[in-house]
Amino acid sequence: MILELATLAPALEPHRQAGRWFVAFSGGLDSTVLLHLLQRFCGEQPAAPPLVAIHVNHTLQAAAADWERHCARVCAALGVPLLQRQVEVDTAGSGTEAAAREARYRVFAATLRAGDVIFLAHHQDDQVETLLLRWLRGAGVRGLQGMPATRPLGTGSLSRPLLAWPRTALEDYAQRQGLEWVEDPSNTDTGFDRNYLRHQVLPLLDRRWPGYRGSVTRSARQLGFAATALDRLLPAPPPCTSRLGDPGVPVASLLQDAGIGWLVLQQWLRDLGLSTPPRAPTAEFLRQLQVAGGSPELAWNGGCLRRFGDAVYLLPPVVEMASTDRGQLAPGAPLALPGAGTLELEPAGDGPGIALGAGEFLAVRGRRGGERCQPLGRAGRQRLKKLLQEAGVPPWWRERLPLLYLGEELVAVADLWLCASPRTLAAGGSGAWRPVWRRNTSASPD
Incomplete structure (x- = not known):
């Protein structure tokens, strides 16, 4: 399928009533193509929401300032306002890629108001890489759904309208339109798992099974249906709160079969709008809950859980106090x-x-x-x-x-x-x- 404005438009139509459209713009090929398409759409549709680009400078590359200037030039040429944000990436406890992503998404969430949409340029190859990485890391049904086409983010929502197109379709569009973009040298560093898949593993799959992208994404879609059915069938734990209002889940709801307890905990955290903790420490946390007494604790980037009495509660953020x-x-x-x-x-x-x-x-x-x-x-x-x-x-x-x-x-x-x-x-x-x-x-x- 050729990527063109007419073929992309159906993915944009559900967001026509949004307050504002944002596009995450790194200056690379993918986001340059998406920005160009959105700018054309808004130019042809006077009633479309106002379009704004967001560039997040992670300050991780020597050329980061040059990329920022490049993005400013591209947006000026297209007549698209640009928000530039600089972040400090804290890699303690997670890899550079994950930490940069978290910092970037915090900026996006803080920028969106109710009814706003931010568009990200993830494409079919990104989806396949994500699915394979999650599979290699032991993800379950929900993780193997891959990246959703839309989801809530902050008080707004996130959309990935290019998931149906492979990277080659984006390259073709960029060449036909004469677009210019920047290349991140870290994208060729096979020390990163995603780059290793992209440059070493997937070319081998492509030679043997050239249609693997469609097959993998179809499997993800089927797993998505299964996850939806599971959510509907899995009984939600009865709500409870601590004496001071912390949201909690009864311990009894988690003391089932280890797999069921894990699914219940995942669903409860998702309902709170939180990411789920890694499987291994969660399994240990659930094991400790089986032991009478004690106050086991589970901390991860998304929050912290602790047993108190007959329930597990989500703790408020830790703040260091300089004095009383x-x-x-x-x-x-x-x-x-x-x-x-x-x-x-x-x-x-x-x-x-x-x-x-x-x-x-x-x-x-x-x-x-x-x-x-x-x-x-x-x-x-x-x-x-x-x-x-x-x-x-x-x-x-x-x-x-x-x-x-x-x-x-x-x-x-x-x-x-x-x-x-x-x-x-x-x-x-x-x-x-x-x-x-x-x-x-x-x-x-x-």
């Missing part, structure tokens, strides 16, 4: 708490509250150890540690818990308890305020 001082809290001035959401004061009305005079504020601190509180309406002061344990507050929240002081007197433990004090009033009234803690219980930092 968190700031000051006054009526009408919400306080951002890194890694813990926001804290503010609302009128207490007839309910319990803290009496504050004009100009008074509360000091917000983290735990230092040894704190005591007599919850309003209860007898006797108790150690805060015991109160938290009795209330089932998860361990990962105990150190980031905001404590409210009036002078040196502890008057509130977040919005969990008001501590008995001449300044805490059971009946509230004028000038009384109650703390409200809006916690961040997602896997993303505040």
